[in-house]
Amino acid sequence: MPTGQTKLDAASPPSYSSTVPExxxxxxxxxxxxxxxxxxxxxxxxxxxxxxxxxxxxxxxxxxxxxxxxxxxxxxxxxxxxxxxxxxxxxxxxxxxxxxxxxxxxxxxxxxxxxxxxxxxxxxxxxxxxxxxxxxxxxxxxxxxxxxKLPPALTSDSFTAAVMGKFLQRHRQLPLKAALLHQAGFPGIGNWMADEILWRGRLHPRTRAGEISEKKSRELWRVVRFVCREACKIIGRDFSDPPRGWFIHERWTAKGRCPRHRELLPRATIGGRTTAWCPKCQPEPVSRLRRS
DNA sequence: TACTCTGTTGAATA
DNA sequence: TTATTCAACAGAGT
Missing domain, CATH: 3.20.190.10 (MutM-like, N-terminal)
Incomplete structure (x- = not known):
């Protein structure tokens, strides 16, 4: 075996930290x-x-x-x-x-x-x-x-921006992080994908689902499609690592930094799960700040 | 040894 | 109806 190679057979677990199937x-x-x-x-x-x-x-x-x-x-x-x-x-x-x-x-x-x-x-x-x-x-x-009875697959034509928007409105009180983990609306999204999507969409994970503008919602929909498609291409094919610059590589440890400007990523339990985000890219929503 | 942490789903509770 | 909390389980880490 070449130096520096880990001993992995074809069906072995991934080289990055997520072994949880999304x-x-x-x-x-x-x-x-x-x-x-x-x-x-x-x-x-x-x-x-x-x-x-x-x-x-x-x-x-x-x-x-x-x-x-x-x-x-x-x-x-x-x-x-x-x-x-x-x-x-x-x-x-x-x-x-x-x-x-x-x-x-x-x-x-x-x-x-x-x-x-x-x-x-x-x-x-x-x-x-x-x-x-x-x-x-x-x-x-x-x-x-x-x-x-499964909901529309995220990579299919039936998962439209309107379908997603309607789901977010029905669960308008949920933090976006929790909404994304909801399999009835986002089948297949798990913890790392949810964080990746929110970071790319520049949305704080605690933002209420019903609180985002039409424009932001549409952006979020595009990001959902992108992350799902790319992840399927990269990980779904042979369990390769997503490229450098993806949030996934940074979110596992307390030392993770934002791929955009190396900001240290805070971590908290949101929607019942460990969540990492970038305070610079994903500012706390205004309405929350007022309430507290 | 004992305790904590991991993250998905669905049941129980509010 | 929707939101929140917690049990189910096993192993790795401290």
């Missing part, structure tokens, strides 16, 4: 099972009774999935849906610590490998130590109801 990371993990597309499931191994399967009957999964063929997969925000023959579906949410990977045949599941789909020549593995994720089994001609 929009782009989910897309990356979805593709990890691609080698199994078109392949028949020969056997299933799972940890029944684990929280990860909440709401699903694992015995029917064990009964019906063997013999079925993996046909297709899709990602939508933080959700994934795997379609099998025989009208079988597997919904996957990675939570905070979930991953998908391919292992060699004969794979022996470890403590946190809660689901293993054995195919000829390989095993499709779902691993999640903390089990904040979820596996949902569904039988039926149509996609599961929860999948059909």
């Amino acid at each position: 929009l782009a990371e989910v897309e990356f993990y979805r593709k990890q099972w691609n080698p199994g597309l078109g392949g028949k499931i020969r056997a299933v191994a799972l940890h029944s009774g684990k929280r990860i399967f909440r709401g699903s009957d694992t015995s029917t999964l064990e009964k019906f999935l063997p013999g079925a063929t993996l046909q297709k997969s899709e990602a939508h925000g933080k959700q994934m849906l795997f379609r099998f023959s025989k009208q079988l579906w597997l919904g996957v949410h990675l939570g905070m610590t979930g991953t998908l990977r391919v292992a060699p045949s004969g794979f022996q599941p470890g403590k946190h490998d809660h689901l293993v789909l054995h195919q000829r020549g390989r095993a499709l593995v779902f691993n999640d130590p903390r089990q904040f994720g979820r596996l949902r089994f569904h039988q039926g001609l149509d996609v599961p109801g929860w999948w059909a």
Whole structure:
């Protein structure tokens, strides 16, 4: 191995600090099972009774999935849906610590490998130590109801500035940071993406969602689109680092500095999550200052 | 050893 | 109806 290289295989965690799956990371993990597309499931191994399967009957999964063929997969925000023959579906949410990977045949599941789909020549593995994720089994001609009801994907044509504006108005009292984390309006946005978006939009994370001007709202919409598209291109492809100059690189430690002018970034819990911002680019909203 | 921190979702509470 | 808080969980760090 060349000097200075970390020991990483193809499906290993990212080199930057976020291991938590958001929009782009989910897309990356979805593709990890691609080698199994078109392949028949020969056997299933799972940890029944684990929280990860909440709401699903694992015995029917064990009964019906063997013999079925993996046909297709899709990602939508933080959700994934795997379609099998025989009208079988597997919904996957990675939570905070979930991953998908391919292992060699004969794979022996470890403590946190809660689901293993054995195919000829390989095993499709779902691993999640903390089990904040979820596996949902569904039988039926149509996609599961929860999948059909997902809000417009942020990179799709149906996520318009008007749709976003309406959502912000409905939750006008929420700090923008909390609104961006709301999966019903911004499916796929997580903590680092929310901070990245607010920094680029030059909006303080505590700004109330209903408080921003039409113009600012439109800018925010453009930034949401940009960050989602770029992240999918960069991270979603092969888990590469976003380029220098992205806020993501600075927001992890107390020593982070604004990429624009090296201002030290304060950190606080906003919307229940650790949040970093630049006081120079993202001034505190006026209405808040008056109130306090 | 014991304690804190991590960040997602959904249930409970206000 | 919407906003806020907290439990679920496991491991790394102090």
